[in-house]
Amino acid sequence: MPLWPVYTGTNEPHDGITLLPPPPPWRAFNGGPVLDPPDATADADAVSPDRTHRAETYRATSQTVQLVNAALYLRRPLLVTGPPGTGKSSLVYAVARELGLGPVLRWNITSRSTLHDGLYQYDPLSRLYAARNAPAAEAGIEDHLRLGPLGTALLPYARPRTLLIDEIDKSDLDLPNDLLNVLEEGQYEIPELIRTARETPTAEVMIDGTDQRVAVEGGRVRCRTFPFVVLTSNGEREFPPAFLRRCVTLRLRQPDDRHLADIVRAHFDGEPDAYAQTLISRFLSRVGGGDLATDQLLNAIYLARSSGLDIDSLDELAEQLMPYLSEASPTDAF
Structure with a gap:
């Protein structure tokens, strides 16, 4: 039977995520090959004392519990707005801890952040240097490419990953619009790998947070379960209606x-x-x-x-x- 609420806000870890009902038909994804969930200690930063403390001490309101569950059920991003210091970024750590979703992936937004930064980073100069110094044993392109936090979150994990996109309102005006298609489709392409797919159909690439490698087939990534994505905003700007309608919005206020x-x-x-x-x-x-x-x-x-x-x-x-x-x-x- 489906479970509501899946996230209870009690800070007691449990396996209720397995009782989440199937997604709406318009939010179903079929990426593969399926990856096992990462170990909770795989990312040293994610289990640092400060993040662990924030997860253990977060106190959710009833409204927060309801809207987190709505985002989980609907497989939609959760846009959390509110004044500084109201626990916007701490929420994602509390949800990940209670539901056993593993290390939280974090993308800190600045005015220079682009969608490409969140998906993956490719260093063509290091590849050129490697080719010049060892042309006979040139490393594959995957040795110079690493998935970003958003790109890692969209891998075909058996359980949803958790992703914090922090301070989205500090981004360039184009970033929310650039995110629309990726968050709607749950997939993206890596052109550098697509160009070499004929010779190397499967590339082993590093993921965000660790030096672990995963297989990417044909240069395309599609999620299996939509990640739990929290975007935080201090309310410093308005977002496009097309962006807002794809999110569940939670507005936090100063606690009483x-x-x-x-x-x-x-x-x-x-x-x-x-x-x-x-x-x-x-x-x-x-x-x-x-x-x-x-x-x-x-x-x-x-x-x-x-x-x-x-x-x-x-x-x-x-x-x-x-x-x-x-x-x-x-x-x-x-």
Whole structure:
């Protein structure tokens, strides 16, 4: 029987992803040969202490749980918007941990990012150098090509990979439109491999995150199960309607007092003490005046618990740790 919700937001790992129902007919893919899911420890960066902590301590709202499951069921990307510090990028790590989806692939977007960067990188100069130095034993083109995070996510894995496309609103204006076809079709081509497919129909190429190689046949990649893709945005720009209709959109807001207390309990493994409660109240009273991030509050609480400072010193330090993040915001006293 299908399972709803597949992602529960409880942070308890389980194998419920196997109970996900078949995709809608218009989102079914048949890529191959099928690849086994990667080991959770295959990518050292993906299991670093900071990412592991974020996955274990993330606290999802009921709206977040509902829309994550909608994206999983529909095999659609999840566009997560909201102010800085509301847990947009942490969400993908929590989902991957709970559902056992392996290392999270991460693509950090800048104004210079292109679709090609996300799919694969090819170094023709290194290939030319290798040919000049050892023409009789020239390495294949695949030795100078590596799949990017998006290109790796779209490999035909038996289980969905998780991909974080972080800060998509910082991209060039063309990138969201360039992503449309790849995210809709779940496939892409590598022209450099297509040109050599007659002589080398199968190429072993390296994937993102590790030095593992996978087989790419005929220079074409098509997914088997659509990856769980999270695109984050700080709301700094609008996206084309064609892009938005292909995504499930989750809008995060600053957490309320109960949610903040839950976050503090998760990060510090216990109930907030009296001074932490005071900091939470002060943080909430300032939210309406400008942008604040939850990790600013967590930093202040950590120092209050570990520094041994007196109350007056803590108040002064907390004010300096929690300035508004936008220059146009007021600078009223803490």
